[in-house]
Amino acid sequence: MPYFDTASAAPLHPVARQALQASLDEGWADPARLYREGRRARLLLDAAREAAAEAVGCRADELVFTPSGTHAVHSGIAGVLAGRRRVGGHLVVSAVEHSSVLHSAAAHEARGGSVSEVPVDRSGAVSAAGYAGALTPATALACLQSANHEVGTVQPVAEVAEVCAAAGVPLLVDAAQSLAWGPVEGTWSALAASAHKWGGPPGVGLLAVRKGVRYSPQGPADERESGRSPGFVNLPAIVAAAASLRAVRAEADTEAARLRVLVDRIRRRVVRLVPDVEVVGDADRRLPHLVTFSCLYVDGEALLHELDRAGFSVSSGSSCTSSTLTPSHVLRAMGVLSEGNVRVSLPPGTPAEEVNAFLEVLPGAVAGVRERLGVSEPPAVAAAAPEAESLELDALGLRCPQPVIELARAIGRVPVGGTVTVLSDDEVARLDIPAWCAMRGHDYLGESPRPAGTAYTVRRRS
Template sequence: MAHAHLDAAAGAPLHPAAREVLEAALARGYADPRALHGPGRDARLLLDNAREAVADALGVRRDEVWFTSPLDAVQRGFLGLAEARRHVGTRLVLPGVEHAHVRHAARWWTRLHTGEVVEVPVDATGRVDEHDLVEHAGGSTAAVACQLANHEVGTLQPAGALPLPDGVPLFVDASASLGLLDLPAQHWAVAAGAATSWAGPPGIGVLLVRRGTRWTNPFPGDPEPQDFGGALPDVAGSLAAAAALQATLAEREEVDARRRRLVDHIRAVAATLPDTEVVGDPEDRLPHLVTFSCLYLSGEALVRELDRAGFGVASGSACTASTLEPSHVLAAMGALTHGNVRISLGRDVTEQQVEDLLALLPDVVGRLRSEVGL
């Protein structure tokens, strides 16, 4: 049996539209698009075409789109809002389930400027209450972050319902969901996306800075937004990301309806396993992602055993050798933080792959529990 990749949230095969464009762009977009010579002008044209395509796909202005790495889009995007309002205060507010990239950036910046990070609690599904978030955003708050949907459990967040007080800007991390969900129509100032969420190249991120937003580069370099933070732009990757986004949006209704149906099936079967908790909102969630936790087991053991059987899944609660800390998302939700499996379905997943996984899963869980004496 061929290996079934069920970890699309961490990366999936390139969309065929992206692969075709990437090969062509590599032959033409190799030069520095900031250069004045002919090859540089060719590269600039390709990069501008990519920017135009992304802007059109997302319903934003062309001059609001910047290409960079996924990590840079998140950290530079969020901290750029904070840096521009440092004269107001050095307090950053975010839900307790934000991605580690956001949390690490917030802690670094507030340590640097003797500020404070306020993490707002979430409910059992992993959703923050919009009124709580707005209430915490007053006073000396420089910026607020709120993801569009949670990367680990799939729960949608109220990023479009946050009229923040006193001109406090909102950063939206859409790294796990752009291409799957539309951006909010209002209230946000800066947003970040990762091309992997729409089957684009893994090294490409998109930084969206709304026109008129006060934003200052928090890192060394030009104070204004720049592609790849001022480094040499990846022209071919950016164009491939734009092509994948367009193709993903064109097929989204059909593909996501199928993935949502398969995830509903996985959730139902996982819920029948003894001492197993399916986490995240069962309805208001990403269409392709499901997470469940099995009591008495380690997520790493489950991932390894399923991999041996030909299924690539992830563990959102995997401990790292350096920190030995469980998932902060599950902890914030009050859910089991061990024995955790995250399954995320790519556009090419088949019903048979899911059925094969579900047929195997009870035996794997039962066998691993017996090995630890349960």
């Protein structure tokens, strides 16, 4: 049963499992104790820290283990912000960071700090210039992911780090998605990551803070992990995490090359096999194992369900799969289509046959969802004579992807040069109607508020 959501979580790497078994026997005691079981635990902890630091590219005494990648991000951001409180209360993040970073930023704002979001281009990438423009003399910290978790775009970390270094601002890198593939380049100041993204067990994150970066741990004091991560050290999982990181790194180049071929195949073929698909994220500067695309006129949750029934586990940034009814903030920041969104992230070792099988199943799965939504293929653009120069559609109460389907059905009812206005109270329309226009070659004229909902206006171009 193919599992294609390794960007969420991966099964335990065989090496991690072995290390976990061994350290459950050898490493259950408190490493702070002086008796033999404690000394043995201390040796294991020291060795795991050395191994992790080597993989990260830092000194062992710069690295602490945390209970998760989220804890590493929360602690790291709070610690540097507090350490540099005297400089100012300004925090810079990209618009496409992981929610742990954005939630830290929101908490910082709630405490009276200020936050700037650096925008991304349509591929999901920030620019060094974007960061340069956001830094101020009061900037205490800048944060940037090494690669995006939803679309796989690799960020220009080294360039941004240079810009930050020139301004004297520390850069914290969320390396959760990329650390399995290699160390983060550039002169970053702090780095956070999560073991269960590289085949380690859950329950382990890591936080590296370079010597010289002012850091003040927040929350109640605790002497463990240099005072930077409270609680009893989760040693067996830490040992397993370090072993796993070393193991995936040993295979990383070979595996990256192999998966890159499979992902390229998906990127190329999905647009040929499925009508009205947009592949999102940078085509070249990207993670080797991850590809994301969105399908017009498709309900993301229904598509996931269809693929699950066919035996494929994938993820989605569509609003329709979440309880909040808002699409992924990443897709929104990129300004790309969000409906029918599918993220495929291949675990190491994925055989080509599984990818081929996915490409065989996908077109039928998409067609099935569209059929149930009443969308023929391509959507019925009436050949009849236009009804009027401009039309207004009431799509109030309809949820993604219905407003776009209504728009697609109606566009043929106005002449080339005529306009269709869609009245919608679905948050996703703001993203998907312009995206549809770009895919279909129509002009998006903008939005205006209405007493109920928002009016989105489109001019027919062909």
